[in-house]
Amino acid sequence: MYSLRLINNGYADHAGSRSDFVVIGHPQYNLGKVGADMGYKEGWDTTGTPCLPRRSLPGDRMRRMGTGKYLESLRSAEHKPSYKERVLAKSQSDTKVGAIRSLYSTAFSPGDPQGSLDTFVDQLQASDRLPACIPHRTTSGYANHIRSQPVMKHYTSIQEDLVDLRMRLRLAPEATKAHLQADDAWRYYALHLKQANKNEGQLRRTKMNATATVKKAMSGA
Structure with a gap:
């Protein structure tokens, strides 16, 4: 005032x-x-305007449940699931977690671990050129986002590891297989190799569809 x-x-x-x-x-x-600041004289009503307190999650919960039920829920002695149990229950209902789990389970063939390792080695040496593990993102220019740089570095290191594994399998196949099987590291690379093959096939189909569309448009013109 x-x-x-x-x-x-x-x-x-x-x-x-x-x-x-x-x-x-x-x-x-x-x-x-x-x-x-020294205070008001007599006759001025300094009573504050009635209003609700600030909104907050605990306050809203208390007003919704009522004070009695809220205090009863706090002192309830019934068993509540632990943090680990809640996370496991959430993972069962989360669709993203299920998709990642199914992708990981199909990244290698079931059965004997040695046979699965041999399958991964055969897929790794099947072609002269490895599929690109790096996702299709813009890495330079105006559209490049700074948060994409750590992701690109991560997948670039995976690509380099796969190239290094191919070279080591040619020079010392038995020692390389023993190293991969010791701590099941091959499962991690098998997952990324499967995802890279899937991405490459999807990109190939997209290019074929786009080429057919462009040819059709040019022939019509």
């Missing part, structure tokens, strides 16, 4: 009504900030 003293007295043109008197006669307006 005292900030009104810094401007012209715009209320003088409309004096006479009760609301204008409340503004002009207010101690903050007449005495300023320093004088108003």
